Amino acid sequence: xxxxxxxxxxxxxxxxxxxxxxxxxxxxxxxxxxxxxxxxxxxxxxxxxxxxxxxxxxxxxxxxxxxxxxxxxxxxxxxxxxxxxxxxxxxxxxxxxxxxxxxxxxxxxxxxxxxxxxxxxxxxxxxxxxxxxx
Amino acid sequence: xxxxxxxxxxxxxxxxxxxxxxxxxxxxxxxxxxxxxxxxxxxxxxxxxxxxxxxxxxxxxxxxxxxxxxxxxxxxxxxxxxxxxxxxxxxxxxxxxxxxxxxxxxxxxxxxxxxxxxxxxxxxxxxxxxxxxxxxxxxxxxxxxxxxxxxxxxxxxxxxxxxxxxxxxxxxxxxxxxxxxxxxxxxxxxxxxxxxxx
Numbered sequence: 269x270x271x272x273x274x275x276x277x278x279x280x281x282x283x284x285x286x287x288x289x290x291x292x293x294x295x296x297x298x299x300x301x302x303x304x305x306x307x308x309x310x311x312x313x314x315x316x317x318x319x320x321x322x323x324x325x326x327x328x329x330x331x332x333x334x335x336x337x338x339x340x341x342x343x344x345x346x347x348x349x350x351x352x353x354x355x356x357x358x359x360x361x362x363x364x365x366x367x368x369x370x371x372x373x374x375x376x377x378x379x380x381x382x383x384x385x386x387x388x389x390x391x392x393x394x395x396x397x398x399x400x401x402x
Numbered sequence: 403x404x405x406x407x408x409x410x411x412x413x414x415x416x417x418x419x420x421x422x423x424x425x426x427x428x429x430x431x432x433x434x435x436x437x438x439x440x441x442x443x444x445x446x447x448x449x450x451x452x453x454x455x456x457x458x459x460x461x462x463x464x465x466x467x468x469x470x471x472x473x474x475x476x477x478x479x480x481x482x483x484x485x486x487x488x489x490x491x492x493x494x495x496x497x498x499x500x501x502x503x504x505x506x507x508x509x510x511x512x513x514x515x516x517x518x519x520x521x522x523x524x525x526x527x528x529x530x531x532x533x534x535x536x537x538x539x540x541x542x543x544x545x546x547x548x549x550x551x552x553x554x555x556x557x558x559x560x561x562x563x564x565x566x567x568x569x570x571x572x573x574x575x576x577x578x579x580x581x582x583x584x585x586x587x588x589x590x591x592x593x594x595x596x597x598x599x600x
Contacts, residue, residue, distance in 0.1 A: 357579045358577070358579070359565075360433075364434065365433070366433055366577075367428070367432050367434065368430070369427055
């Protein structure tokens with residue numbers, strides 16, 4: 269049978285371990301919530317479809333553009349135009365906002381109605397940092 | 403000493419519970435605001451009629467595809483099947499429909515055989531009226547193009563939107579891009595079903 273002093277010490281160690289785990293998970297979660305705030309917003313102004321159809325590419329990305337996003341980043345496409353728009357695999361109705369959170373790395377190359385080249389490349393990478401999220 | 407140990411353990415558990423809380427993270431692309439969809443009625447493979455407005459009490463998953471599709475359609479339908487399996491009893495609140503974009507070759511019988519091969523509850527919808535199909539596709543922001551066969555025969559492919567549309571109460575709320583797994587779909591669908599119960 270262990271002496272009382274050793275038993276007390278063991279209880280303290282276990283208690284501190286519990287606390288450390290709890291604080292660690294809370295800190296990790298807090299970091300994750302902070303990371304969630306990363307949003308990449310694309311606003312498609314009214315008249316975009318008409319301007320591009322008329323050959324006016326003012327303000328439109330001239331070539332394929334690359335969106336470099338981290339895992340868990342959120343792509344927001346806000347369509348203020350009166351026409352549907354497509355950014356890669358995402359088609360957004362007029363007056364609507366689409367949100368896509370990315371859960372794994374990858375590259376999407378697809379059609380796009382807001383670039384002069386009508387192509388877009390979305391690159392999703394693991395972001396490096398203290399808290400590399402799953 | 404025992405009381406201190408208990409307090410520390412409770413504090414740690416409370417922190418763990420707090421850490422587990424947080425807003426739900428959708429796996430698919432969500433629409434804000436949800437897009438109200440025009441009602442439509444299409445013949446179903448089982449001889450009945452599918453009317454969208456009759457399914458406002460649950461979720462409806464809409465997929466545009468065709469049975470001759472060599473890769474994208476079977477892969478997507480398989481993931482939807484996985485999602486339904488993952489949902490278990492909750493799958494009863496979800497109606498999956500595949501609307502064919504190749505009604506020429508997809509007979510009602512073939513379409514029925516195709517969709518029910520994935521899940522007996524799935525419905526295949528088919529119209530031979532291209533204008534009616536175009537109206538529905540336009541409302542979803544979907545499209546299809548029948549490619550010219552190289553030999554001029556009947557062996558053509560159809561380029562089409564590969565997304566899965568999620569309707570909640572008749573509104574388009576979410577879109578799953580091609581590649582979304584069944585588990586990811588099920589997670590979002592469970593969340594949507596939970597939200598309906600609140």
